[in-house]
Structure formats: C-alpha cells, structure tokens
Amino acid sequence: MNHVQIDNIRRSLPSTWNELTSRQLLFISRLYQEKLLLVDFRVKALRQFLSIKRKVFRKIDPEDAHFLCETLDFLTKEVTLTRNVIPVISTDLSKYYGPADAMTNCTFGEYTLASSVLDEYHKSGCETHLDQLVAILYRPKKIFWFIQKYFTDQQDPRVRFMNMTLKKRAGRISKVDHCVKHSVLLFFSGVLNSLTGLYPYVYKQKDETVDQDNGWASLIISLADGKTDDKSLETVMNSNLYNVFIGMNKKAKEYQDYLDKIESHGRH
Numbered sequence: 001m002n003h004v005q006i007d008n009i010r011r012s013l014p015s016t017w018n019e020l021t022s023r024q025l026l027f028i029s030r031l032y033q034e035k036l037l038l039v040d041f042r043v044k045a046l047r048q049f050l051s052i053k054r055k056v057f058r059k060i061d062p063e064d065a066h067f068l069c070e071t072l073d074f075l076t077k078e079v080t081l082t083r084n085v086i087p088v089i090s091t092d093l094s095k096y097y098g099p100a101d102a103m104t105n106c107t108f109g110e111y112t113l114a115s116s117v118l119d120e121y122h123k124s125g126c127e128t129h130l131d132q133l134v135a136i137l138y139r140p141k142k143i144f145w146f147i148q149k150y151f152t153d154q155q156d157p158r159v160r161f162m163n164m165t166l167k168k169r170a171g172r173i174s175k176v177d178h179c180v181k182h183s184v185l186l187f188f189s190g191v192l193n194s195l196t197g198l199y200p201y202v203y204k205q206k207d208e209t210v211d212q213d214n215g216w217a218s219l220i221i222s223l224a225d226g227k228t229d230d231k232s233l234e235t236v237m238n239s240n241l242y243n244v245f246i247g248m249n250k251k252a253k254e255y256q257d258y259l260d261k262i263e264s265h266g267r268h
Contacts, residue, residue: 002071004050011050016074017081017190022183024049025085028075029179029186038076042069081190086183089138092172096138097158098184103137103191105156108244109237110136114188121185127174134184135170136161199245201252219248 002013014020020028027048031041046069047057060068074080082102089096099106114136121129139158142148149155173181196203202219223244224232236244 002068004068011052013046013049013068013071015071017079017186018083020081020085022085025081025183025186026179029182032182033178039069041076042072045072045075078193079186079190080193081187082194084187086180086187089134089173089176089180089184091176094140094172096135096169096173097141098138099158100156102194103188103241105154105158106137106241107161107238108241110161111241112237115192118185118188118192127178128170130178130181130185131170131174132166133188134173134176134181135166137184137188138173139169195245199249201256202245202248204252204256216248219251220244222251223247 001019002015004011004013014024028045031044036044043065046065047054049072050057084098084101087098089098099110103111114133117129117133117136120126121133139161141157142159145157149157202216220233220236221228224236227233
C-alpha cells in the first residue's frame with residue numbers, strides 16, 4: 001500500500017492487484033468498459049481510490065498527482081489478482097459461492113473448462129460465454145455445510161460441479177451486473193497468469209504445441225498411470241487443481257531433462 005496525506009487525512013492507495021477491495025475492483029471493471037485514454041483512466045481511478053471530492057482533488061499539486069497516477073500503472077499491465085474479493089454473487093434470491101483465493105479449492109476439470117470458455121469469450125466477446133465462466137466457478141453452497149465443514153478435510157463450500165446444471169445457473173447469472181462478472185474474469189485471469197510462473201515446465205509444453213489440450217494430453221495420461229479410460233481420466237479431472245499441476249510439472253521436467261540429456265550426448 002502507498003500512503004498519502006491530504007488535508008490532514010491519511011489515505012491508502014493500492015500498489016498491487018491483490019490490495020484492491022471489492023469496491024475498487026468493481027470500479028476498475030467499470031472503467032475498462034468505458035475505453036478511456038490512459039491518462040483519464042488513471043485520474044478517475046486515483047480520485048476513486050482517494051475517496052475525495054473533486055474540489056479537494058483539484059488542490060493536489062499537478063506533479064504530485066502525476067506521481068500518484070504512476071503508482072497505479074499496475075492496473076494497465078498483466079493482471080496478477082489471485083485474491084477473490086467477490087466471494088458471493090446473489091441473483092434471483094439465490095446465492096452462488098466462488099472459489100477460494102488462488103482457486104486452491106478448485107478441481108483441474110473446473111480449471112480446464114473455465115479456461116476454454118474464457119478463450120471463447122475473448123474470441124467472440126459474447127456475454128453468454130462470460131456468464132458460463134462465472135457459472136463454472138460460482139455455485140450454490142452444499143446442504144448443511146455449516147455442519148459438514150467440521151467433518152471433512154475438503155473445505156470447499158460449493159456443491160460439486162455438474163455440467164447438467166451449468167446452463168440453468170448461467171441463465172440466472174446473466175442478470176448479474178456486467179462489472180461483477182468482469183471482475184470474476186479478472187480474478188480468473190490473475191490465477192491463470194500466476195500458474196505460468198509456478199509451473200514453467202507445464203507451460204513450456206503448451207508453448208511448444210499449437211493446441212494446449214494436445215500439449216498437455218500426454219501429461220494428463222501419465223498422471224492417470226498411462227490409462228485413457230473414462231474413469232481414470234475423470235479421477236484426474238476431479239483432483240485438486242494444484243495437485244494436478246504439481247504432477248504435470250514434475251512429468252514435464254523429467255521429459256525436458258531427458259531431452260537435454262539426449263541433446264548433450266548428441267553434441268559429444
């Protein structure tokens with residue numbers, strides 16, 4: 001956090017994506033929709049974050065305002081948001097609960113499906129795909145969760161993801177404010193970006209192939225003990241996202257080490 005004092009009042013400015021509050025994230029999502037010039041984007045974000053009236057804002061020295069605006073540069077660079085500041089979405093008298101920070105309670109299947117839908121949204125810009133993305137990640141709470149949570153190691157309050165309920169939930173979520181849904185997109189994008197750094201060997205496989213699914217297929221099959229039957233693959237898809245990535249990263253590293261060894265022998 002960056003701290004600023006204006007008229008004897010101390011203010012705090014976020015310096016990273018993970019320091020944004022839910023209100024600030026929603027405001028940024030709204031600014032994105034306005035397609036402003038960079039300078040206007042920064043000024044509007046700065047004024048909102050400082051929570052001061054326009055009259056007081058104008059008292060800030062131009063040089064100081066310019067410096068403060070530059071501290072918000074992170075908003076126009078790669079999204080690194082991994083803290084879920086919108087844990088619950090309400091619509092039609094229903095509440096849908098989102099994943100934990102960094103999606104630590106998500107399955108690999110959720111991740112792959114959400115990634116696929118995100119790609120479709122970027123290609124088409126169709127709001128339906130954004131509704132589906134949110135509906136994949138946000139689901140009703142488990143029945144009697146207030147009791148269940150004390151008797152299980154699985155601390156995900158959301159009901160298990162089922163494809164048959166996705167369309168109905170996406171229809172209800174379509175009524176949610178676009179900025180809320182876009183904020184979920186920013187969160188998911190931030191998690192995706194973080195995975196690239198955490199598991200470099202997995203994403204090296206992705207970069208070397210045209211199709212991500214084909215690039216990772218061999219890694220997923222290896223985690224299923226080389227089996228390709230539905231039950232074995234379903235077990236992997238229903239496993240924790242990070243457990244699968246750890247396994248894939250290990251397999252990919254072993255493969256890369258093998259290639260490096262072959263190449264080294266070839267030079268000699």
